[in-house]
Structures are given as structure tokens and as C-alpha cells.
Amino acid sequence: MDDKDRELMDRYVYQVVRRLPKDQRDDVSMELKELIGDMAEEKGSVREALVALGDPAEFAKKYAGESRYLIGPLYIDTYWKVLKIALMCVLIAVFSITLAQGIIERYEPGLFTDLGSIIGFFTHIFSTTLSSTISSALGVFATVTIVFMVMEHYKVDLDEGKNVVWTIDDLSKKEPGSKANVTGMSAEWTPDRLTPVPGKKAMLPRGDSIADIVFSVIFGAILIFTPYILGVVWFIEDDEIGKGVMTIPIFNLDKWNLILPVFLISLLAGLTDAILRVIIGRYNLKVMVSSIVSGFIQIVCWIIALKVLPIWNPNFGNELRRFIDSEFGAMDFATYFDPVRFSNIILVLAIFGLAVEMIVTVVRTLRYGLDEGKAR
Amino acid sequence: MGTDKGLIDSLRLELRRGTLVLSVLSRTDEPKYGYALVQSLLDMGVPIDPNTLYPLLRRLESQGLLISEWETDGPKPRKYYRRTPFGTEIYRELRNEWNQMAGAMELLMKEES
Numbered sequence: 176m177d178d179k180d181r182e183l184m185d186r187y188v189y190q191v192v193r194r195l196p197k198d199q200r201d202d203v204s205m206e207l208k209e210l211i212g213d214m215a216e217e218k219g220s221v222r223e224a225l226v227a228l229g230d231p232a233e234f235a236k237k238y239a240g241e242s243r244y245l246i247g248p249l250y251i252d253t254y255w256k257v258l259k260i261a262l263m264c265v266l267i268a269v270f271s272i273t274l275a276q277g278i279i280e281r282y283e284p285g286l287f288t289d290l291g292s293i294i295g296f297f298t299h300i301f302s303t304t305l306s307s308t309i310s311s312a313l314g315v316f317a318t319v320t321i322v323f324m325v326m327e328h329y330k331v332d333l334d335e336g337k338n339v340v341w342t343i344d345d346l347s348k349k350e351p352g353s354k355a356n357v358t359g360m361s362a363e364w365t366p367d368r369l370t371p372v373p374g375k376k377a378m379l380p381r382g383d384s385i386a387d388i389v390f391s392v393i394f395g396a397i398l399i400f401t402p403y404i405l406g407v408v409w410f411i412e413d414d415e416i417g418k419g420v421m422t423i424p425i426f427n428l429d430k431w432n433l434i435l436p437v438f439l440i441s442l443l444a445g446l447t448d449a450i451l452r453v454i455i456g457r458y459n460l461k462v463m464v465s466s467i468v469s470g471f472i473q474i475v476c477w478i479i480a481l482k483v484l485p486i487w488n489p490n491f492g493n494e495l496r497r498f499i500d501s502e503f504g505a506m507d508f509a510t511y512f513d514p515v516r517f518s519n520i521i522l523v524l525a526i527f528g529l530a531v532e533m534i535v536t537v538v539r540t541l542r543y544g545l546d547e548g549k550a551r
Numbered sequence: 552m553g554t555d556k557g558l559i560d561s562l563r564l565e566l567r568r569g570t571l572v573l574s575v576l577s578r579t580d581e582p583k584y585g586y587a588l589v590q591s592l593l594d595m596g597v598p599i600d601p602n603t604l605y606p607l608l609r610r611l612e613s614q615g616l617l618i619s620e621w622e623t624d625g626p627k628p629r630k631y632y633r634r635t636p637f638g639t640e641i642y643r644e645l646r647n648e649w650n651q652m653a654g655a656m657e658l659l660m661k662e663e664s
Binding site: 199203205206207208209210212213214217227228229233234237238 | 584585586601602603605606609621627628629630
């Protein structure tokens, strides 16, 4: 073997080992040099030996074995499911928000009188909606994929419950035989493990949970990006101010950095619960616990938001009165806005709604959801 | 026709894959270096690509079935693989399994023809 052959061999070996984990490189490279030397002797030249071995990248793949998966068989089902739900929610939310935003920013009275501005209006709305929908779809795709790549890389065990959101995914894959994971019984599978097919009443309506998710994402995005449109919105045409959209925000935007986190925590609690419901798909212990925890978090958030924080725009009443006076003439009776009473009404409604949901979940779980593992 | 060829190839590969471990274990009661193993398997009518065998040897070592040692005395360093006692145990079990399977398959296909 002359220097030229050695150079060729070194290049080949390098192309293989550079694709391998560091701790294997030295050993594999010695091993490959031995192999190439032996093959060269038999085949007549190093070149022939390398041709027989083929593409170094393919060779390296064989060394790396199964760890070459970006997202392996263990996670791929969950990956598709999560990706679909995430894409759907974000796309619906982004689409409707950018659409609404575009209309509010660009619309002005009298717009629809000439063709040029109509076309301009729709082109603008179409392009902004399309571009933000596409870019957020790519964002969602990338995020979900990266999360699963990391899980694949570290082989995050879905059964162990290291991550609250992802544990439950595994359930859906193994349901209805998942009792073992829940109670940690021995790993041996026996037919006793077979749980009854969940009755219709034990199933969670998937549409409801998806609607919850979509709503949470839309509402969350509005709260983050355009909280000012929540309130009274109208179009004006005024000689002094000009044409455009006016809003009286109902929330206290001066204190928004205090209020927003509380809203988001509440939404996140609801969102986590809804995602879990979609993935599990039936009433069971996990759904019940999640529902209670998420319900209480949301109730606490509502109480903090409505009773502790200065949530309402302090000028809302005055501005509303002025607006109504200017638009419709004086109508005192309609403009009375009492923030304390308003807060109380909303708080009662929110707690009532959440309590009903929690009670329904608990009752249904106790009645239909606990028969896993019991042969009825 | 191209797809038929591809299909046959991939089915053949699948069929062979399971036998490779058994083939390697059968030849490693004495220490052998990689390319000698390729040759000795080929002589017995079991061709195996070096780029399949070498990674397989490492895998079997990591599973505790083989043990390796670098022999640096000769003109060039060689890595010798040999079965561990555990490897021998596994090999015997797999061999029994194979014998049963081979018998059964023969019976199955005799009826067929």
C-alpha cells in the first residue's frame, strides 16, 4: 500500500467515522483500516476495496443503527396526532385573527364604492392572511417536529410521566390496555388486562375538546396581539380625526402586563386539559384529575383577574357614554357601567361554567370511566 | 419488472437478516478477525457484506454475545472477536430454534409442492 492508497483509505475512513458518535470513532477507524487493508489484498487495490464497500454515508448508517431515526416508530403515531391537532388549532386561530385584524385596520366607510379600492382591500387582506397562515404553519410544524426529535434523541419514556403533556399520549396508543401503566403493575401481559370496550357514554366528544382548543388559541392570540379590539369597535368618518376604526377597549391596557399572564395561565390550564381529553378520548382517572386541577387553576385565575387586579378600563364607562351620546343622542339609561357588578356577574358565570364541567367529568368518570381492569 | 426485482431483493434481505446473527455466532467459538469471518462465511455459502458484518459485530459485542480484543503484535493491528459464555448460551438456544423452524418449514413446503 503506497501513500496514495493510504490517503484514499484515510479519506474513506474519515467519511465514515465523522458520522459516528465521538467515542466510537477511534475504534471504528482502526477496524476499518484493518478491513480495507484485508480487502485491498484480496481485490488487488484499495480503490477496488472501497468500491466494494460503497458509499461511506450508507456504511455509517449501518454503524449508527436505529439511532438514525429523526422520529422513530415509538413516537411517530403520537407525532402525527399532535401535529394534526396543533396545525389545525393554530391555523384556524391565525387565519381568523389576521383576517379580522386586516379588516379592522383597512376597512373604512365608503370603501366599497369604487372597484380599485375594493380590489386593493381584498388583495391586502388575502396576502397578509395567507402569509401569516403559512408562516405560522411552518412554525408549528418546526416546533412539534423539534420537540419530538428531542424526545427521540433522549428516548423520553412516555410511560414514566416525565412530561405531563406527553405522558398521556402514550395512553391513547395502548388504550384500552393501559391499566398497567396507570397502576404500575407487573409488566407481564395477561388477558385479565383487557379492559371493557368503553361504552358510548364513556367516550369524550372529541369535537367539544377541539372546539375548546381552537377557542383557547384564538382568544389567547387576541389577548396577546390585539387586546384593544376587545371592547366596543366602530367605524368613524370625521372631518377632524379622519376615517377609520375606533375602539373603546374594555380591559385596562395600562395594567396589561399584570393582567395578561393571569389570563394566559388560565387559558393554558384549559388548553392542557382539552389536549389531554382529545388524546385520551374517554373518561378515566387521568381526565378526571386533569379536569379538577385545571378547573381550580382557572377559577383561581378568574378570581385574581376579576377581584384583585384592576382589569377593566377605568374610562370605559365615560368613553362609552360619550360615544353613545355622540352617535345616538343622549340615552343615559343604556350607558351605566358598574365594574364591580360586572366583575361579579362574570365571576359567577365563569365559576358556574367551570363547576358544571368539573362535576360532569367527575360523575361520568365515576359512573363509566373507572371500569378499566375490572371484568364486568 | 423493476419493482418485482426490488421486492424480491427486499424479501430476501428480510429472510436473511435473522440468520446472520446465528451465522456469526456459529463461527466465533474461536477468535476471528472481521475479514476472516467474511471469508469463512463465504466459504460456507453465506455471503455477507463487510459493511453489514462490521456493524453487526459491534452490536453483538454491545449485547454481550461477543467480546473483542486488539491484537497488535502482527504486521498490522487486528481486532479479534470471540463468543462469550453468554453468547454460547444464546447460540445454543437459537440453534435449537433454527433446527425446529427448518424442520417445520421443510414440511410446509414439501406439502406445497
